[in-house]
Amino acid sequence: MENNKYKRMAKNAGMLYFRMLLTMAVALYTSRVILQTLGVEDFGIYNVVAGFVTMLGFLHGAMSSATQRFLAFELGQSGEKDVRGIFSMSMNIHILIAVIVLVVGETLGLWFVRTQMTIPIDRIFAAEWVFHLALLSFMVTIISVPYNALIIAHEQMSIFAAVSILDVILKLLIVFMLGWFGMDKLILYGLLSLTVVFIIFMVYRSYCKTKFTESKFRFYWNRRLFNTMLSYTGWNLWGNIAAVMGGQGVNILLNIFFGPTVNAARAIAMQVSAALNSFVQNLQVAINPQIIKSYAAKDMDYMHSLVCYGAKYNFFLLFFLSMPVLINIDLILQVWLGVVPEYTSIFIQLIIVNMLIDCVSAPLMTSAQATGKIKLYQTLVGGLLLLNLPFSYIVLRMGYEPYTVIYVNIILSVLALITRLCILKGLVSLPIYRYLKEVVGRGMVVSVMVGGLYYITYPYFIENLGFLLKSIVVCIYILSAIAVFGFSKVERLAILDKIKAMLYKMHH
Incomplete structure (x- = not known):
C-alpha cells in the first residue's frame, strides 16, 4: 500500500474517476437530448454511419496499441532512451494511415453506405454528409493518437480529467446548438461534432508541446524502428480487425436485417455499457503503463500481481456498478429517455454480462502487448473474435431476434479468455x-x-x-x-x- 508505484496508480485512477463521474452524467443527459432532438430514426442513422467509419480504422487501432506500448517500454528501460524518435516515427505512420483511411472511405466506404445500408430514401443525402464529416473527424482522431499515447506513457492522467470535462461540455453545447440554425439537424450534428474533435486535438497537442520535449515533431525515418513497429502492428492488426468486425460489423448486420431503429436501440445500450465500462477503463489506464514498464524492467512478480489484482478489481467494480442497472433497467430507461426503442432493455442486460467477462481480460491483453511477441496471441484470440461476424449472420439469417448476436459474443468471449490464459502462461509465465x-x-x-x-x-x-x-x-x-x-x-x-x-x- 505504501509503495510509490501503487500510490501513483491510485492517484492517477482517482483523477480519472473524478473525470468520469462528471463526464458520464453529462454524456448520459446528452444522449437523451440527442435522441429527442434527432428522433429515433436519425439517431440510428448517425450511429450506424459514424460507426461504419470507425470500422475503417482497424489500422488506427493497431497503431494506437503499438505507439502506447513502444513509448511506455522505452520509458521503462534503464539507460539511454529514444522517446523522441519513437514519437516522430509513430506520427509519420499515423499521418500515412489517415490518408489511407480517407482514400478507402471515400471510395469503398461511400459505395457501401449508398448501396448496402438500410436507410430511408429521403435521408440518403444527409447520411452521406454524416459519412464525410465522420471520416474527417476520424482522421483527426488518428493523428492525435501519438499525443495521447505520450501522455499515458508519462502517466500524466490529470490532463485527461481536464480535457474530458471540456469535451463533454462542448458536446452538450452542440446538442443545444442544433436548434439555433435552420439546416438539417443530422448534417449539422456531424459538422459540430467534427469541430469538437478538432478543438480537443489542438488542446492535447498544445499540452504535449509545452510539457514534453520529445513531442516536437520532425520528419524522422528509422528503417529498423519502422520494421519493428510494422511487424508488431501487423499482428496487432489482426486482433483489431476482429474487434471492429465484432462491434461495428454486427451493427451493420443489424441495420441490413432490421433497419435503423434497432441500431438506435443498440447505440443506447452501447452508451450505457460505455458509461459503466469507463470505471474499469480508468483503473486499467492507470495500471497499463506499470505493467509494460515492469516487464521492461524484468520485474515479473510485480507484473503478475498487477495482472491478477487488476483483473479482480475490474470485475468487482463493474459488478458493483452494473447490478443496480440490471435490476432497475426498465425504470432507468423510461426516466432517462422517455421514448425507449424496442429491444433496448435486453441489449443492455446482455452487453453488461459480456462486459463482466471481458473486463477480467484487460490486464492479460496489456501483458501480451508488453512482450512485443504477439503473433500467436493475436492469431488465436483474433481468430476467435472474428467468428462473431459469420456466426451472428447465421443466427440472424435463421430468423432469430436481434439480441441473439450478443449470445454469440458471450460464448466467444469465454473461449477467448481461456485462450488468453493458455498463451500468457508461456509468454510471461503467468x-x-x-x-x-x-x-x-x-x-x-x-x-x-x-x-x-x-x-x-x-x-x-x-x-x-x-x-x-x-x-x-x-x-x-x-x-x-x-x-x-x-x-x-x-x-x-x-x-x-x-x-x-x-x-x-x-x-x-
Whole structure:
C-alpha cells in the first residue's frame, strides 16, 4: 500500500474517476437530448454511419496499441532512451494511415453506405454528409493518437480529467446548438461534432508541446524502428480487425436485417455499457503503463500481481456498478429517455454480462502487448473474435431476434479468455492457478452469493422497494460478499488499516 508505484496508480485512477463521474452524467443527459432532438430514426442513422467509419480504422487501432506500448517500454528501460524518435516515427505512420483511411472511405466506404445500408430514401443525402464529416473527424482522431499515447506513457492522467470535462461540455453545447440554425439537424450534428474533435486535438497537442520535449515533431525515418513497429502492428492488426468486425460489423448486420431503429436501440445500450465500462477503463489506464514498464524492467512478480489484482478489481467494480442497472433497467430507461426503442432493455442486460467477462481480460491483453511477441496471441484470440461476424449472420439469417448476436459474443468471449490464459502462461509465465483462484474463483463466488441473496429476499421485501432503496440493498449485498469472499485476509487487513488511518486523520 505504501509503495510509490501503487500510490501513483491510485492517484492517477482517482483523477480519472473524478473525470468520469462528471463526464458520464453529462454524456448520459446528452444522449437523451440527442435522441429527442434527432428522433429515433436519425439517431440510428448517425450511429450506424459514424460507426461504419470507425470500422475503417482497424489500422488506427493497431497503431494506437503499438505507439502506447513502444513509448511506455522505452520509458521503462534503464539507460539511454529514444522517446523522441519513437514519437516522430509513430506520427509519420499515423499521418500515412489517415490518408489511407480517407482514400478507402471515400471510395469503398461511400459505395457501401449508398448501396448496402438500410436507410430511408429521403435521408440518403444527409447520411452521406454524416459519412464525410465522420471520416474527417476520424482522421483527426488518428493523428492525435501519438499525443495521447505520450501522455499515458508519462502517466500524466490529470490532463485527461481536464480535457474530458471540456469535451463533454462542448458536446452538450452542440446538442443545444442544433436548434439555433435552420439546416438539417443530422448534417449539422456531424459538422459540430467534427469541430469538437478538432478543438480537443489542438488542446492535447498544445499540452504535449509545452510539457514534453520529445513531442516536437520532425520528419524522422528509422528503417529498423519502422520494421519493428510494422511487424508488431501487423499482428496487432489482426486482433483489431476482429474487434471492429465484432462491434461495428454486427451493427451493420443489424441495420441490413432490421433497419435503423434497432441500431438506435443498440447505440443506447452501447452508451450505457460505455458509461459503466469507463470505471474499469480508468483503473486499467492507470495500471497499463506499470505493467509494460515492469516487464521492461524484468520485474515479473510485480507484473503478475498487477495482472491478477487488476483483473479482480475490474470485475468487482463493474459488478458493483452494473447490478443496480440490471435490476432497475426498465425504470432507468423510461426516466432517462422517455421514448425507449424496442429491444433496448435486453441489449443492455446482455452487453453488461459480456462486459463482466471481458473486463477480467484487460490486464492479460496489456501483458501480451508488453512482450512485443504477439503473433500467436493475436492469431488465436483474433481468430476467435472474428467468428462473431459469420456466426451472428447465421443466427440472424435463421430468423432469430436481434439480441441473439450478443449470445454469440458471450460464448466467444469465454473461449477467448481461456485462450488468453493458455498463451500468457508461456509468454510471461503467468501463474494460471493464482489467476483462476483470485480472479475467476472469487468473482464467481461473489456473483453467486449476491444473486442468491437477491433471489431469496426479493419476494419478502425487495419487490416493494423503490429504485433507490432497492439499489442500496443490492449494493450492501455486493460489498458484504466482496469483503467476505472477494478479498484475501491480507487485503482485508490492508483496507482496514487504510480506513483506520483515514478516520484518525479526520479526528485529529
